[in-house]
Amino acid sequence: MKYISYYHNPRVSNLLRIVSESPGLTFTEIMRRSGLANGVLSHYLGNMEKRAMIRSKKGRKMTWYFLPHDPIEEDSIIISLRKETSKNILTFLLTKKLATFVEVTRAAKKSPPVVSITLSQLQDLGLIKVTNGFVKKYEVANPDTIMRLSEKIDSTMFEKIKDRFEDTFSYF
Structure with missing residues (x-):
């Protein structure tokens, strides 16, 4: 079937909607959401x-x-937030503020080597900072950006982080 333009093709419109609603999706996730064959x-x-x-x-x-107008400098943050271990670490550090390696490992529910590699990658991307002292502590480098992009890719993630943050301070 011929359409006025490529933009008017319903499949193209659907794919644009999927990518705009949730940037940084993988091929497999787009395939699952769109129902299109490989x-x-x-x-x-x-x-x-x-x-x-x-x-x-x-x-x-x-x-x-x-989408082409999505800021390229945010790609690595969005991709990190889509990876389970990175997302767990970042969301934990958003609520905890400062945490030791042991605390991060417990929260991520992954082995120490996996957490160590992920922390190094997040540090290389500039997403977390390390404070050196008697015990190293980790914190999110730019919490506002992480929160904004978390909400952009998954609005429920933002709500969970906010709920954890409120729970943390309700005990004081």
Whole structure:
């Protein structure tokens, strides 16, 4: 079927809506949300990228999709918030403010080596800071940005963080 323009194609409109509502989705997640088969989705995303309707950021094993006007400097933050361990660490540090490695490891519910690697990656991205002392402590470098982007990709995540923050101070 011919459409007035590529933008009027219902599949293209649906894919644009999916990516705009939740930037940084992977191919697999877009496939799940759109209901399109692998080959069909690959065709549409490729054509949309050629037409600069979307852009992608490729990793070693995954590709994440964004709208062209989404700030490129926020890509790494959004991708980190989509990874389970990074998200757990960042949300924990948002509520705790300062935490030791042991506390972060318990909160992330991952092995110490996995947490150590993830903390290093988050530090390299400038998302967390380390205060050196007798015991190293970790904190979020820019909490406002993390909160804003958490809400952008998953509004329920923001509510959970806010609830934890309120619970923390209700005991004092």
